[in-house]
Amino acid sequence: xxxxxxTEIPAPFRIPLWNALAQRVDLRVxxxxxxxxxxxxxxxxxxxxxxxxVLPGYELLRRGRWLIVNRGVSHELGAADAVLVGGxxxxxxxxxxxxxxxxxxxxxxxxxxxxxxxxxxxxRRLLASASGVVVPGSAARDYVLGLGTQPARIAVAPNAxxxxxxxxxxxxxxxxxxxxxxxxxxxxxxxxxATLLQAADGLDADVVVVGDGPEAGALRDIAPANVRFVxxxxxxxxxxxxxxxxVFALTSRSETWGMALSEAAAAGxxxxxxxxxxxxxxxxxxxxxxxxxxxxxxxxxxxALDRMLADGDWRDRAGRRSRELAEQATPERWAExxxxxxxxxxx
Numbered sequence: 554x555x556x557x558x559x560t561e562i563p564a565p566f567r568i569p570l571w572n573a574l575a576q577r578v579d580l581r582v583x584x585x586x587x588x589x590x591x592x593x594x595x596x597x598x599x600x601x602x603x604x605x606x607v608l609p610g611y612e613l614l615r616r617g618r619w620l621i622v623n624r625g626v627s628h629e630l631g632a633a634d635a636v637l638v639g640g641x642x643x644x645x646x647x648x649x650x651x652x653x654x655x656x657x658x659x660x661x662x663x664x665x666x667x668x669x670x671x672x673x674x675x676x677r678r679l680l681a682s683a684s685g686v687v688v689p690g691s692a693a694r695d696y697v698l699g700l701g702t703q704p705a706r707i708a709v710a711p712n713a714x715x716x717x718x719x720x721x722x723x724x725x726x727x728x729x730x731x732x733x734x735x736x737x738x739x740x741x742x743x744x745x746x747a748t749l750l751q752a753a754d755g756l757d758a759d760v761v762v763v764g765d766g767p768e769a770g771a772l773r774d775i776a777p778a779n780v781r782f783v784x785x786x787x788x789x790x791x792x793x794x795x796x797x798x799x800v801f802a803l804t805s806r807s808e809t810w811g812m813a814l815s816e817a818a819a820a821g822x823x824x825x826x827x828x829x830x831x832x833x834x835x836x837x838x839x840x841x842x843x844x845x846x847x848x849x850x851x852x853x854x855x856x857a858l859d860r861m862l863a864d865g866d867w868r869d870r871a872g873r874r875s876r877e878l879a880e881q882a883t884p885e886r887w888a889e890x891x892x893x894x895x896x897x898x899x900x
Contacts, residue, residue, distance in 0.1 A: 559583040559649050560639030566812045569715050573888035575603035583629050585621045627652045635895050657685035661809035663692040665829045684898040690835040710890035711882035712810050722792030723820045732758035735798035737813040740766030745806045750776050751851035795820035800861045818879035823871035825857045842874040
């Protein structure tokens, strides 16, 4: 099977998925750009084990909205048996859907995402023309069901990453430490770290913030004394921060999945996240390994953190369950699900 995958950029957390898929099909990844100007991702081509092409085009960035206009989309898809279209937020994705090749749509949006209300009619039309839909979990599945997609056309392929080296890095870095709440997030409005800082005031624990972004200065100005800002860290250094935390918090206003939540689960941490975080509906079992709280509700977040920090035995049980849930998602499982969907489409 010759499969093309068209997507925006080579985000590092996607590479293991595509490597696994390339072991199953003749895969060509078509990128709209090599980098997103709003993100600081490293591009490490030595990690790529698939054929890739960056399309020519030009970019426009205005008020945080990034638009790319590409050339040659139909030409690049001409030799493919089928196409996995990586979203609906760029013109090239609609061009790919009209290229005359069977396609499935890869959707991570959820009904709780702040951006969900944009052009719903157009999303419905694109979904209706797709032969299948790939989603990472239950929140995205519920969303596309609500847009009229038939359940039989939906394949749930969980977001995943290479667990073994990450978990090994976490275990190698564990040290005794004061009670610590960790967040790993870009310091921008949609991540809403400000709500975590409100909840942290007077909390009987340290709060460590890993990440950087346009709101870094403003957040430092309002942070209570028990908050420590680390800034950006390398991917290889991330396990050390997860290893020396007791609870992980992700307070996003808008988050289609939240790979940091997946990492925290793999690290064996209890989890608290807002209801807007897509991954929270698959990685958090309420009261068992964590809690989901309303967006922007610092009081509810504080109550959850107090409960989690007060009971060490519960945290141990919760952390074990978090890891069990994380281990159900692997790049191989993602690739197997995608291959099976396209085999059904082409048959």
